[in-house]
Amino acid sequence: MMKHLLLPVLLLLGVLPHASELFAQNPPYDAFPTAEPPYYRVRYDAGKEPGQLKYPVNYTIWIPPAAKQLRGVIVHQHGCGEGSCRSGLTGAYDLHWQALAKKHDCALLSPAYEQPDQADCQMWCDPRNGSDIAFQKCLSDLGEKSSHPELAQVPWALWGHSGGGHWAGGMVLLHPDRVAAAWLRSGVPLLKEDPKRTSIKAHTLPVGALSVPIMCNLGTKEGVTVKxxxxxxxxxxxxxxxxxxxGQGGLVGVAVDPLSSHDCGNQRYLAIPWLDACLTARLPKTTGEALSPMPTSDVWLAQPTGSTAAPAVKFEGNALEAAWLPSEAIAKAWMQYVVDTKVADVSAPPSPTNVRLSGNQLTWESEADLESGLARFIIERDGEVLATIPEQGKNPFGRPLFQNLQYSDTPTQPLVAMRYVDDNASAAATYRVIAVNTVGLKSAPSEAATKAK
Known part of the structure; x- marks a missing residue:
């Protein structure tokens, strides 16, 4: 853990050599969930020619089963270091991010770069070093595998952590016409050469990038209040x-997590609603059409490291020095997040479906609450509470989750199953399952299930 936590700082100082100079490829990156429909996976070996990606990479994608025509792809990009790279292997299986993707008929894509321990992260997190080309190739190949050829042409919504933030921001600067929105957690691309960071090459800022909604999100311990x-x-x-x-009029905001450092904390409870708002406004109704511009009528502004936002027409201060927020709803969520990360939610999660009892084993299916995800399930037998699954989700960085959570905002392995074994099941017992989101709201009970005769 300490090695990959320290890596971004070493990169900033420019002291790490290229992987090809000192490091051999060192798996394992071969421990990942199976990719059967609606999941698909491609893997590319490292390239040997100039401009090609220096590390192997896996891309896993989830396609909403009911989507006849995809409208976009949401990319969940891990950060630097072997631990973070391996965590990317489960990103496409995250039920909360899938809820966002499903709402907008988008695919959910999670890359996993096979970066050797302590190797140079810039060899993938700078998209000009081959990861841009590999990414666009994977969209074409995965589109063919999934029978969704439009995947190669649809817009992108980008989320990135640490080095993944460098990558996502870099892709905005390279392809502003393709990016619907970008959330940059604890990492941004460099726009001016810095003699202290000679290993990082600066990008240019094209005019088109100023129209892409961007959120810079970081922990307060990353230099805001802790120096x-x-x-x-x-x-x-x-x-x-x-x-x-x-300063050039770009649609960029800042959201400081008041509780965290370089971990992802509770950022998803603002990131997902923010991306939801941007996708709602920008995705074209017909594949192949251009992205729509963000509306300007409901914009709110805030001091970047402050805690109060106001409508743009009432904001006191220089608007071009203020954090940009797309709407009143997002501004209110932002004001909660920057104080204690307790973004409010009043909507109950969807009820579990397809509850089945086979022998003593109860299984079910469930979608996550878009705003607050899934924390646990309550199992009822004959109208009485039998069990809570899990009793306590694991997340050392924020709200407990049913799928647990790793450092780079992805589920742990092995993936947690929606399953419960009742050693005292009887032929006459009736079972129901209730979903509970991360703010404690309960779904309506599922339809009842009884033991098959």
Whole structure:
């Protein structure tokens, strides 16, 4: 853990050599969930020619089963280091992110770069080093495998953590016409050459990128309130990126997590609604059409490291120095998030479906609550509470989740199954399952299931 936590700082200092100079490829990256429809996977070996990706990479995608025509792809990009790269192998299986993808008829894609331990993250997190080409190739290949050829042409919504934030931001700057929105957690691309970070090549800021909604999200311990943390260089980099983009009228905001450092904390409870708002506004109704511009009538503004937002027409201060927020609803969620990350939710999760009892084993299916995900399930037998699955989800960084959570915001392996074994099941027993989201709201009970005769 310490090795991959320290890696971004070493990258900022420019002290890591290229992988090809000192490091051999060192798996395992071969422990991942199976990819059977609606999941699909491709893997590419490392390239040997200039401009090709220096590390092997897996791309796993989830396609909403009911989607006849995809309208976009949501990319969940892990950060630097072997631990974070391996965590990317489960990103496409995250039920909460799938709920966002399903709502908008989007695929959910999770890359997993097979970066050797302590190797140079820039060899993939700078998309100009081959990962841009590999990414676009995977969309074409996965489109063919999934019988969704439109995947190669649809817009992208990008989420990235640490080095993944460098990558997502870099893709905005390279392809602003393809990116519907980008959420950059603890990592941004460099816009001006920095003699202290000679290993990182600066990007240029095209005019088109100013129309792409971007959120810079980081932990307060990454240089905002704590100046001597190992990640204290993250805020100065974010601040420079924000000032450059916002100063030219870019649609960029800042959301400081008041509880965390370089981990992802509870960011998904703001990131998913924010991306939902951007996708609702920008995705074209017909595949192949251009992205729509963000509406301007309901924009709110806030001081980047403050806690209060106001409608743009009432904001007191320089608008081009203020964090941009797309709507009143997002502004209110932002104000909750930057105070204690307790983004409110009043909607109950969907009820579990397809509840079945085979022998002593109860199984079910369930979709996540878009706003608050899934924390646990309550099993009822004959109208009485029998069990809670799990009794306590595992997440050392924020709200407990049913699927548990890793450092780079992905489920743990092995994936948690929707299954319960009742050693005292009787032929006459009736079972129901209730979903509970991460703010404690319960779904209506599922339809009843009885033991098959």
């Amino acid at each position: 001597d943390d190992r990640f204290s260089g993250v805020w100065p980099a974010n601040e420079a990126f924000f000032k450059e983009v916002r």
